[in-house]
Every structure is written in structure tokens, then in C-alpha cells.
Amino acid sequence: MLGNPETKLLNIVNRIGDNGHSLRVNPRLIALSTLIVLQATSATFFVGDVFADYLAIGMDPHTSYEALAVVALVLGVLFGAVEMRRTMSRRIRAESSLKMAQRTFSAMIEERFSAWSLTAAEAEVALLTLKGFDTNEVAVFRNTANGTVRAQLTGIYAKSGLHNRGQFVSSFIDDLLESPIHTKTSAGLP
Numbered sequence: 001m002l003g004n005p006e007t008k009l010l011n012i013v014n015r016i017g018d019n020g021h022s023l024r025v026n027p028r029l030i031a032l033s034t035l036i037v038l039q040a041t042s043a044t045f046f047v048g049d050v051f052a053d054y055l056a057i058g059m060d061p062h063t064s065y066e067a068l069a070v071v072a073l074v075l076g077v078l079f080g081a082v083e084m085r086r087t088m089s090r091r092i093r094a095e096s097s098l099k100m101a102q103r104t105f106s107a108m109i110e111e112r113f114s115a116w117s118l119t120a121a122e123a124e125v126a127l128l129t130l131k132g133f134d135t136n137e138v139a140v141f142r143n144t145a146n147g148t149v150r151a152q153l154t155g156i157y158a159k160s161g162l163h164n165r166g167q168f169v170s171s172f173i174d175d176l177l178e179s180p181i182h183t184k185t186s187a188g189l190p
Helices: 005-014 027-057 061-115 120-130 135-142 146-160 165-176
Strands: none
Touching: 027 061, 061 120, 061 165, 120 135, 120 146, 120 165, 135 146, 146 165
């Protein structure tokens, strides 16, 4: 049953923070790749030119200067390619870490909602509230009255032992922090 409330909630939970980010092609990456290919093509041409000059006139100052410029160009191409590869690897690792964090956060949300015994409607309202929608926006999104959403939020707060939206949202944020926040005085600073 694709339209049941549990499936709808699961789909919303799975989309938390997704915003369509994936390992898609970056226009900047395409531009850098094109530049490296052009530089490599130029380097190949100039290597041939230096070789032809060397065969024709030997190693005179002009040929030596061109040879030095070709070495610099080849090194630039190699450096650019290595740095682009490193950048791509970092991006892939960062996106992978983000996906893992999103899955972990989604699982934490599901566990909390289950522990609080939220109904499917309450879970959907709670999730939308957690995502930052206000009462009016939740009502419009769910096609319900504002009063219904407020009543559902009251039920959510009662089941969770929290008293308001701020406490509700911060209870999830607190679990994401690895260590407690220390004020300057508690950390021994003036």
C-alpha cells in the first residue's frame, strides 16, 4: 500500500536533509577537466615543437627556453590533474559521510517516534515541525486545520515529556552533539 500513513512518513523521513544531493557532475569539475585536457594537448604540441627545433638547430638558447617552458607546462598539467583527483576524492568522502549521518539521524527520529508511541499523523506533524515548518505550513501541507495541528503538537509534547517547539527541536539537536557544550566559566576560561 503505497499511500498508507506509515509509508508516507517513511518517505518523509528518508528525504530529511536530502535536498537532491548526490554524486552528480559538478560544472566546475567539467571546466577544470576541459582545461587540463587543453593544457595536455598544448604540452604535447610544444614537446613536439621543441623536439623538432632540437633536431633542426640543436640546443640553442631559444630551444632551451622552449624546453624549460614545456617542462613547466607538463608539470602544471600533472599537478592540476592530481589536485583535481584529490578534490574529487574529498568530495565523494564528504558526501558519503553526509549520507551516513542522514541515515543515522533518520533512524534516531524513527526510534524516538516509536518510543513515544506517536500516531502516524502525529509522527508526520512532528517530522514537519522538526524540519522547521510552522503550524500554518504544516496545516497547509497536510490539508488540515491549524487547530488540528496544534492539538497534535500538544499530544506530541505530552507523549515526549517536552513543553514546546524549542524543547522538541533541541532534544534532537542535543543527541547529535558528541560532547556537552561548555561555557567559558565551566571550561576554566575567564
